Amino acid sequence: MGKTTGFLEFDRKVEAYVPVEERIKNYKEFTKPLKATELKNQGARCMDCGIPFCHSGCPLGNLIPDFNDAVYQAKWEKAAKILHSTNNFPEFTGRLCPAPCEEACVLGINEDPVSIENIEKNIVETAFKNGWITPEPPIKRTGKKVAIIGSGPAGLAAAQQLNRAGHAVTVFERDEKVGGLLRYGIPDFKMEKNVIDRRLEILEKEGIEFETSVNVGVDIKAQDLKKDFDAIVLCGGATVRRGLPIPGADAEGVVQAMDFLPQNNRKVDGIPYQGEELSAKGKNVIVIGGGDTGSDCIGTSIRHGAKSVVNFEIMPKGTPDRPADQPWPFWPMRLRTSTSHKEGAERVFSISTKKFNTDKSGKLKSLTTVEVEWVKTPGQRPQLKEVKGSEKDWPCDLALLALGFTGSETTIADQLGLELDQRTNIKASEANYKTNVPGVFAAGDQRRGQSLIVWAISEGRQAAYHVDSYLMGQSNLPLKGEGDLPRI
Numbered sequence: 001m002g003k004t005t006g007f008l009e010f011d012r013k014v015e016a017y018v019p020v021e022e023r024i025k026n027y028k029e030f031t032k033p034l035k036a037t038e039l040k041n042q043g044a045r046c047m048d049c050g051i052p053f054c055h056s057g058c059p060l061g062n063l064i065p066d067f068n069d070a071v072y073q074a075k076w077e078k079a080a081k082i083l084h085s086t087n088n089f090p091e092f093t094g095r096l097c098p099a100p101c102e103e104a105c106v107l108g109i110n111e112d113p114v115s116i117e118n119i120e121k122n123i124v125e126t127a128f129k130n131g132w133i134t135p136e137p138p139i140k141r142t143g144k145k146v147a148i149i150g151s152g153p154a155g156l157a158a159a160q161q162l163n164r165a166g167h168a169v170t171v172f173e174r175d176e177k178v179g180g181l182l183r184y185g186i187p188d189f190k191m192e193k194n195v196i197d198r199r200l201e202i203l204e205k206e207g208i209e210f211e212t213s214v215n216v217g218v219d220i221k222a223q224d225l226k227k228d229f230d231a232i233v234l235c236g237g238a239t240v241r242r243g244l245p246i247p248g249a250d251a252e253g254v255v256q257a258m259d260f261l262p263q264n265n266r267k268v269d270g271i272p273y274q275g276e277e278l279s280a281k282g283k284n285v286i287v288i289g290g291g292d293t294g295s296d297c298i299g300t301s302i303r304h305g306a307k308s309v310v311n312f313e314i315m316p317k318g319t320p321d322r323p324a325d326q327p328w329p330f331w332p333m334r335l336r337t338s339t340s341h342k343e344g345a346e347r348v349f350s351i352s353t354k355k356f357n358t359d360k361s362g363k364l365k366s367l368t369t370v371e372v373e374w375v376k377t378p379g380q381r382p383q384l385k386e387v388k389g390s391e392k393d394w395p396c397d398l399a400l401l402a403l404g405f406t407g408s409e410t411t412i413a414d415q416l417g418l419e420l421d422q423r424t425n426i427k428a429s430e431a432n433y434k435t436n437v438p439g440v441f442a443a444g445d446q447r448r449g450q451s452l453i454v455w456a457i458s459e460g461r462q463a464a465y466h467v468d469s470y471l472m473g474q475s476n477l478p479l480k481g482e483g484d485l486p487r488i
């Protein structure tokens with residue numbers, strides 16, 4: 001795979017970025033693609049390690065050494081076929097995946113890992129540019145009907161797989177456009193929405209029906225869908241946001257990230273939005289929560305023209321290097337610095353917000369915080385302890401709550417009598433994605449809880465195999481880690 005001596009000859013190289021002062025003037029993606037020769041050299045760094053741990057690092061089981069080799073040999077069409085054999089939407093993961101594969105790369109033990117994610121993105125972009133990605137409608141229809149609820153990456157992956165198996169697939173989506181968090185959560189500067197539209201066109205030409213602005217459970221009862229379809233796949237995401245129940249939480253200026261980000265994405269797309277405009281312009285913004293959502297709030301606030309942006313994280317500051325107790329090839333909890341962090345946010349770790357303070361009219365004017373430490377006792381989970389005398393007030397007129405999601409909504413579960421897990425996600429085994437009600441399946445964040453795009457695609461694919469098996473008695477759809485390289 002790759003070039004035998006490639007990892008000795010070439011250093012890791014990834015896409016460069018447009019300078020901060022330029023990119024914050026708009027919402028466009030800001031990466032600068034690598035040249036074809038640079039990509040060839042990066043593919044050459046893959047070292048034929050024998051047991052490619054990157055396969056198991058990737059939740060899709062992407063055949064990484066095989067596409068790296070194809071890129072090294074400049075066989076781009078072959079690389080695209082290999083990539084699409086395990087991943088329906090590499091244009092999403094190639095831009096947005098945190099790349100657990102790279103943490104599991106054998107070269108990463110003592111060198112910089114292969115730039116797998118960048119290679120993936122370039123393969124799919126080359127394929128689109130050359131017209132190699134075309135609709136693949138099924139040759140024969142089975143006469144079975146499948147309803148998919150939710151059009152995020154899990155729903156779209158399940159839809160494409162089940163349509164390929166010949167079933168008539170309808171995707172129901174309550175938003176006005178398809179894409180789930182890809183469209184309404186993730187800002188355009190991380191992924192422009194024409195990337196979703198381009199793929200959507202292919203899915204529609206393959207014969208998948210999309211019913212948007214339909215809230216299942218409200219506009220159509222789930223029991224009625226159950227009567228009309230042979231199987232249902234619930235891919236509604238984990239949409240219940242975590243709040244911060246402290247004094248002043250209802251102040252004007254305390255805003256959920258998932259109100260702020262979707263409104264901004266709608267504005268950028270020219271879609272009308274409801275409610276008051278949420279703007280960070282000229283404000284002292286504090287983003288509470290240090291994950292992806294928090295990072296997206298930072299980049300968006302900076303593009304609005306915020307006066308200052310501070311990011312609070314309750315966990316201690318990690319180290320950029322892999323911690324000793326989280327050895328290769330596992331995913332390490334290290335300090336990660338996103339492109340948005342680099343655009344001008346102050347990051348504060350080991351901090352907890354105690355109070356939102358308001359002026360007489362109820363408007364947010366500051367936050368009171370306390371420093372915290374995490375006390376470790378052998379055999380127990382670390383305990384949070386407040387540091388005495390560490391209270392501090394921070395001027396703030398917009399606090400964005402980016403604290404994650406506690407679980408999924410339960411309307412459909414109530415209507416169908418579905419069992420839930422402890423976190424109100426739909427209970428369905430990872431072995432077959434079946435709920436307790438025959439013919440009803442669940443996948444993605446709605447089953448596993450708040451997670452990643454790569455996991456959502458993986459779950460959508462796996463669930464599709466089990467739905468197809470349920471409908472037909474057996475399935476020829478691929479399962480993760482099974483099957484051969486596509487014949488090319």
Ligand SMILES: Cc1cc2nc3c(=O)[nH]c(=O)nc-3n(C[C@H](O)[C@H](O)[C@H](O)COP(=O)(O)OP(=O)(O)OC[C@H]3O[C@@H](n4cnc5c(N)ncnc54)[C@H](O)[C@@H]3O)c2cc1C
Nearest residue numbers: 150152153154174180181216236237444445451452453456
């Ligand atoms: C701000 C933000 C940034 C993120 N950034 C990243 C990132 O950079 N990389 C990454 O890997 N992951 C990221 N994630 C996580 C990732 O987006 C999710 O894990 C992934 O989108 C889950 O996919 P899904 O298909 O399960 O659900 P979702 O994408 O949540 O899609 C669910 C869809 O179901 C629809 N729906 C729900 N209920 C109904 C109903 N009753 N009727 C009709 N439709 C319904 C919803 O409207 C939604 O469109 C981010 C998440 C957020 C919030």
Ligand code: SF4
Nearest residue numbers: 058093097099101117
């Ligand atoms: S989908 Fe993510 S984990 Fe899998 S190969 Fe691509 S970047 Fe790596």
